[in-house]
Amino acid sequence: MKICVLPGDGIGVEIMAQAVRVLKALDLKCELENALLGGCAVDATGSPFPEVTQKLAKEADAVLLGAVGGPKWDVLPREQRPERGLLGIRKHLGLFANLRPAVLYPELANASTLKPEVVAGLDIMIVRELTGDIYFGQPRGIEMRDVDGSKQRVGFNTMIYSETEIRRIGRVAFDAARRRNKKLCSVDKMNVLETTQLWRDVMIELSADYPDVELSHLLVDNAAMQLVRNPKQFDVMVTGNMFGDILSDEASMLTGSIGMLPSASLDENNKGMYEPCHGSAPDIAGKNLANPLATILSVAMMLRYTFALEERAQQIESAVKKVLAQGYRTGDIYEPGTTRVGTKEMGDAVLAAL
Numbered sequence: 001m002k003i004c005v006l007p008g009d010g011i012g013v014e015i016m017a018q019a020v021r022v023l024k025a026l027d028l029k030c031e032l033e034n035a036l037l038g039g040c041a042v043d044a045t046g047s048p049f050p051e052v053t054q055k056l057a058k059e060a061d062a063v064l065l066g067a068v069g070g071p072k073w074d075v076l077p078r079e080q081r082p083e084r085g086l087l088g089i090r091k092h093l094g095l096f097a098n099l100r101p102a103v104l105y106p107e108l109a110n111a112s113t114l115k116p117e118v119v120a121g122l123d124i125m126i127v128r129e130l131t132g133d134i135y136f137g138q139p140r141g142i143e144m145r146d147v148d149g150s151k152q153r154v155g156f157n158t159m160i161y162s163e164t165e166i167r168r169i170g171r172v173a174f175d176a177a178r179r180r181n182k183k184l185c186s187v188d189k190m191n192v193l194e195t196t197q198l199w200r201d202v203m204i205e206l207s208a209d210y211p212d213v214e215l216s217h218l219l220v221d222n223a224a225m226q227l228v229r230n231p232k233q234f235d236v237m238v239t240g241n242m243f244g245d246i247l248s249d250e251a252s253m254l255t256g257s258i259g260m261l262p263s264a265s266l267d268e269n270n271k272g273m274y275e276p277c278h279g280s281a282p283d284i285a286g287k288n289l290a291n292p293l294a295t296i297l298s299v300a301m302m303l304r305y306t307f308a309l310e311e312r313a314q315q316i317e318s319a320v321k322k323v324l325a326q327g328y329r330t331g332d333i334y335e336p337g338t339t340r341v342g343t344k345e346m347g348d349a350v351l352a353a354l
């Protein structure tokens with residue numbers, strides 16, 4: 001098992017240190033190689049995604065990423081900004097499938113803005129296509145055109161999916177549903193958009209290969225409503241790049257605790273990059289305040305999806321549940337009556353629970 005570790009910037013360094021301690025405690029045969037991505041890479045090499053990192057990431061079976069970015073680099077030209085490193089590595093590794101679980105541990109039910117009975121125990125997964133759709137379709141642009149006899153600026157983008165692209169993200173989603181509660185909801189806008197009519201057709205064709213998974217469909221506007229009305233009706237949801245961008249953020253906010261949410265981005269061979277959903281949190285960086293659990297849970301996703309070590313993944317997830325049940329909380333999830341701990345102490349607690 002070759003793992004490329006990219007702590008990144010801000011709290012990335014602190015949360016990754018705890019995630020690596022947890023990984024090492026499992027005593028698996030793995031080789032860890034550290035490299036630079038983001039602002040730290042700009043400082044050291046002038047590029048947010050230097051060649052050495054490109055090579056290590058390509059050679060590894062999986063990449064663990066902390067977070068990148070910070071105000072220090074916001075003044076740089078766009079191509080040198082840390083976020084370019086993030087887009088660069090996703091493209092470099094051909095990561096087309098983004099898996100974002102939204103889990104609300106019963107102990108944290110008050111963190112959500114929704115009523116506890118609506119969200120307590122929530123455990124859903126959004127599978128988002130990451131490399132196609134209107135975000136990448138050509139032609140695109142803003143240009144002068146004649147509209148009703150007057151010259152004016154017109155903006156345009158192209159929503160496009162080939163059936164190959166739909167089928168490969170569909171397979172990832174059906175496989176994910178198979179590992180969970182065997183329910184998959186595909187989200188589209190087939191009543192208006194031909195691209196998503198094809199999306200629905202291909203999902204239906206694929207379902208013949210997954211008779212054990214119950215496939216349903218929702219239009220995206222209804223899906224957005226259902227996610228806040230009764231999110232626990234879902235198990236896995238699959239959708240395109242733009243709808244997935246919006247719905248995955250909506251789903252993560254149901255939990256109210258950004259420091260708890262891991263994610264995975266996979267290629268065709270289940271090689272993946274695993275990272276917390278949050279950013280580099282410059283406001284709390286270097287103060288031992290960051291919640292490392294999203295990154296620790298990203299290690300669990302890596303063991304499950306890239307290395308097929310389901311039991312080891314569950315071992316980490318159970319340790320996190322235990323630590324929460326014991327009442328340990330970093331500042332972002334703190335409530336009176338619980339024990340406030342720092343980043344390192346949260347790592348200690350997870351190790352003890354393991």
Ligand code: NAD
Pocket residue numbers: 011015066067068069070071083086258259275277278279280281282283284289290291292294330332
């Ligand atoms: P952010 O997620 O870094 O922070 C938003 C808020 O959540 C802050 O108040 C922060 O303190 C808090 N927070 C985030 N993670 C936390 C954790 N683990 N524990 C406790 N509190 C946590 O988003 P932002 O402030 O909009 O962005 C900061 C920087 O991060 C920017 O440079 C942005 O570009 C970058 N960013 C990077 C990624 C990534 O690396 N994938 C994602 C989003 C933003």
